[in-house]
Amino acid sequence: MTNAVLAPALPGFASRTPGALIGTAALVRWFEEGHDLAPVWDHLVARLDTDPADAAALMDMSTLLLIRKARRKGEAAQAAALDLQRHYRRSYNGGGGVRLLAFVTAGDLMANTPLDFLLTGSDFDLHLFYVDKDTASLDAVPDHDVAIVAVGESPENQAVLLRLSDLLQDWPTPVVNGPPLRIAAMTRDRVCALFADTPSVLAPATRRIDRQTLLDIARGDLRLERAMPGISFPIIVRPIASHAGEGLEKIDDTATLLVYLLERGEPDFFLSPFIDYRSADGMFRKQRIAFIDGKAYPSHGATSAHWMVHYVNASMRHYPERRAEEAAFMEGFDRDFAVRHAAAFTVLAERIGLDYFAIDSAELPDGRLLLFEADVAMVIHDADCARTFPYKKPAMHRLFAAFQRAIAARCGVEQRQPKLESSAA
Incomplete structure (x- = not known):
């Protein structure tokens, strides 16, 4: 495949602007459409052979590796890029619109708010500025109209968000999703505590527990009910730092718990009661919903025969009736x-208190909204095949347009109609 073919399909492919990225959105779409990634890699x-200091090439290589699940290699390429440069950029449809400065941090594809998708169709100029817990100052950031804290909550990012909280004191431009400590507070246990007294939302009690205590329970030396009052088997256990179902298991008894611990090496876990949320037809349904300035927008609705519903493992592309439902x-x-769920949405927006965030949820038979988690870095995208999922892009582009309007409003700009025909841009 020639560069002449690749360049129109992958914005930024032929750019020679320092720090200009092809970007996550274009690369994910290219991959999901079944194209060969080898020519892009080559x-x-x-580019690196020509200029070993081409940090943007390294960053795009990192993204390709992460897309292909080569996490260690992807993180290594990302670290090499950040050793060279901390500032990267993307311009959409030629740019010239709102200049958005995003504070992001190193990590996988779920470490930061998915801005490259959310800005699809805009004319924004996006500046990605990478920070960490040791960032001394933000003096080197580029000129911008509005900033956004795009770092997602995780154990690794707690110190980053704390540092950003200090650095963003008295920031001269509007800051979306600030202060950063609001994001830092979105741990699973704290989010559940926020809604403990809410009639319209069920957020199952989630508690931290160390490995030794879990081992004592598994071996029968400590009763679960004594260690965690109000919680009994079956339970849900997951490592503190896990996302996307990694290490997440339903545990029915102490024997199953012991086997789980023998297979996992993490020191700390989250534990919560298992809530059977299946519908009357025996299927499990999970919704991902984004909140923008308090208004809810659907991202997906997955249906599965298994209690642990992820869009990929739900095999939606193989079940036309599930797609029709979605x-x-x-x-x-x-x-x-x-x-x-208007009452639930209102209390979610008020208590989380962020300009942008997303949740995973389910409907319970009694009418309540079951809250699984909330974060600013959940994957929100429009990369599903348009032939199989013709309804997805219009819905996602409405979500993207709402996000762009919200950002533009922060700096007094009226956002123009998005160029939705240029979904790759």
Whole structure:
């Protein structure tokens, strides 16, 4: 495949602007559409051969590796890029619009707010500025109209968010999703505590527990009910730092718990009661919903026969009836799902208190909204095949446009109609 073919499909492919990225969104779409990534990789290698200090090429290589699940290699390429440069950029549809400065940090594809997707169709100029717990100052940031704290909550990012909290004191431009300590407070246990007294939301009690205590429970030396009053088997256990279901297991008894611990080496875990949220037909349904300035927008609705629902393992592309259900959910969201859960949405927006965040949720038979988690870095995208999921892009582009309007409003700019035909841009 020639560069002449790749360049129109991958914005930034032929750019020679220092720090200009192809970007996560274009690379994920290219991959999901079934294209060969080898020519893109070869192009990036050739760029590095020409200029070993081409940090943007290294950063795009990191993204390709992370897309292919080569996490260690991807993180190594990312670290090499950050050793060279901390500032990267993306311009959408030629740029010239709002200049958005995003504070991001090193990590995988779920470490930061998915801005490259959320800005699809805009004319924004996005500046990604990487920070860590040792960042001394922000004097080197570029000129911008508005900033956003895009670092997601995780144990690794707690110190980063704390440092950002100090650095952003008296910041001269509007800051979306500030102060950073609001994001730092979005740990699983703290989010659950926020909604403990909320009639419209069930956020199962989630508690931290160390490995030794879990081993004592598994061996019968300590009763679960004594260690965790109010919680009994079956339970859900996951490592503190896990996301996307990694290390997440339903544990029915002490024997199963012991086997789980023999297979996991982490020192600390989250523990919560298992809530059977299956519908009357025996299927499990999970919704991902984004909140923008307090208004809810659907991202996906997955249906599965298994209690642990992720969009990939739900095999939605193989079940037309599940896709038809998702299409109805997304197209009728404002007049159906959002109406039923209006009270829950209001309290979620008020208590979390961020300009942008997303949740994973389910509907319980008694009408409550079951809250699994909330974060600013959940994957929100429009990369599903348009032939198989024709309803997805219109819904996602409405979400993207709402996000862009919200950002533009912070600096007194009226955002123009997005160029949705340029979804790769």
